[in-house]
Amino acid sequence: EPEVTQTPSHQVTQMGQEVILRCVPISNHLYFYWYRQILGQKVEFLVSFYNNEISEKSEIFDDQFSVERPDGSNFTLKIRSTKLEDSAMYFCASRSSGAGIEEQFFGPGTRLTVL
Amino acid sequence: GENVEQHPSTLSVQEGDSAVIKCTYSDSASNYFPWYKQELGKRPQLIIDIRSNVGEKKDQRIAVTLNKTAKHFSLHITETQPEDSAVYFCAAPGYSTLTFGKGTMLLVSP
Numbered sequence: 001e002p003e004v005t006q007t008p009s010h011q012v013t014q015m016g017q018e019v020i021l022r023c024v025p026i027s028n029h030l031y032f033y034w035y036r037q038i039l040g041q042k043v044e045f046l047v048s049f050y051n052n053e054i055s056e057k058s059e060i061f062d063d064q065f066s067v068e069r070p071d072g073s074n075f076t077l078k079i080r081s082t083k084l085e086d087s088a089m090y091f092c093a094s095r096s097s098g099a100g101i102e103e104q105f106f107g108p109g110t111r112l113t114v115l
Numbered sequence: 116g117e118n119v120e121q122h123p124s125t126l127s128v129q130e131g132d133s134a135v136i137k138c139t140y141s142d143s144a145s146n147y148f149p150w151y152k153q154e155l156g157k158r159p160q161l162i163i164d165i166r167s168n169v170g171e172k173k174d175q176r177i178a179v180t181l182n183k184t185a186k187h188f189s190l191h192i193t194e195t196q197p198e199d200s201a202v203y204f205c206a207a208p209g210y211s212t213l214t215f216g217k218g219t220m221l222l223v224s225p
Binding site (some may be wrong): 031033041042044045046048050053056091103104106107108109 | 144149151157158159160161164204209212213214215216217218
């Protein structure tokens with residue numbers, strides 16, 4: 001069964017450094033998402049991406065964040081200058097096209113620790 | 116945007132008992148309501164979902180009910196087992212994505 005994959009599984013970085021989190025969505029999916037989950041809290045939407053552009057973004061997704069689909073398979077989240085409060089689990093998700101919101105398949109997550 | 120409230124935040128039951136988790140949503144146009152199960156340190160996984168054209172859906176020990184008038188939906192787990200212990204999230208669709216509830220930690224004691 002196809003799965004969303006994410007790398008790395010754990011990223012440790014110093015405050016102020018740039019990080020790039022990588023995702024490989026399921027190959028025939030067209031909608032891509034990033035979510036974050038601070039330890040013990042709910043899953044929070046960051047951004048959705050379709051047809052090579054951002055469809056929607058939340059208040060969390062400020063100018064420090066950017067997303068890119070650099071090739072036909074990868075979908076990346078860049079945090080330009082990390083802050084302590086960026087420490088969280090970051091989940092990528094993808095879904096196929098359809099009449100409405102269908103099942104989003106989540107990747108295993110990247111745990112980001114900012115020191 | 117969509118606002119999703121979920122209750123309770125924690126739920127402890129004995130093995131074999133039933134568990135019910137409730138969610139309310141704000142956008143009356145929402146038409147798809149999934150439930151995710153997240154085990155410790157793992158990704159959220161879809162366990163059941165319901166579309167607004169039905170009031171109830173069952174899958175073995177799991178069922179979801181939807182009341183569109185009242186804008187709430189519930190997850191029902193019968194004959195709970197220790198492996199049901201996890202955090203459960205409800206969600207409702209926004210413009211192009213999902214808004215999640217705060218989660219319910221379900222603890223099933225043997």
